[in-house]
Amino acid sequence: MRDEKISDFLTRLADRVPAPGGGAVAALHAAQAAALLGMVARYSTGERYAEHTLSIERIIIKTDELRFTALRLAEDDAAAFTAVTDAYKLPKDTEAAKAARSAAIAKALIGAGKPPAEVITVAQLAVELAEELLPIGNRNVITDIAAATEAARAAATTARVNVEINLGGIKDEQARAELATEVAKVDDIVARAERITAAVREEIGK
Structure with missing residues (x-):
């Protein structure tokens, strides 16, 4: 996915195929967020910003790491969702097959979350x-x-619904609790993002 042309990715995204879907889009939102912050940090170097050199250098390193992580997650999401669709296609013609299919679905749903x-x-x-x-x-x-x-913010809210859709089919209490803990972070992320945007708009409106 990381080497794919944007137009080719969008064509696949628009196609009637299981993946990529909303999960990959959420990850790409996150990658773009990190890339933009990396760009701002790189424009904030030099003598004029000397007193913040250490902070800026750390932000550059961290945003690059987040960008690569988000790209990996876009690929992981596509693979995980494909595993779910494959699990649902397993045979269920015998009791043993039904049990194996149910177990595969349960495992795949945790993986997809x-x-x-x-x-x-x-x-x-x-x-x-x-x-x-x-x-x-x-x-x-x-x-x-x-x-x-x-x-x-778009990454977080989009990812949230993709976790929640999988939570409905996950019976493992520990897995459900771990995923629910991540989902609970989203409202705070949204509120903090809104404050940042509001502060920027106030500054450029002066």
């Missing part, structure tokens, strides 16, 4: 970095901090 749950974490980290970058970043690209947080 994990990539979007990790995307929520990436989105949270992106918002945290945006909060740190906002007061020290290059004011000429401050709107890109808002754009990044909006992308992170």
Whole structure:
């Protein structure tokens, strides 16, 4: 996926195929958020920003890591969703086959919940970095901090529904609890993203 042309990816996304779907889109939102923050950080280097050099360098490293993580999660999500559809296609003509199919579905649903749950974490980290970058970043690209947080918010809210759709079929209580914990982070991510965007809009409106 990481080497695919955008137009080719969008064609696959629009096609009647199980994957890629919303989970991959959520991960790509997160990747774009990280990339935008990395760009702002790179525009915030040099003598003018010398007092923030260590913070900016750390943000650059961290946003690059998040970008690559999010791309991996886009690929993981597509693979995990395919595993779910494959599990539902298993035979159920005997009791043994039914039991094996049910077990495969249960395992696949847990697997499908994990990539979007990790995307929520990436989105949270992106918002945290945006909060740190906002007061020290290059004011000429401050709107890109808002754009990044909006992308992170979209990543989190999109990932949330992709976790929730899998939660309905997961019976393992520990797995359900772990996924639910990630989902619970989203409202805070949204609120923090809104505050960042509001602060940017207030500044550019002066």
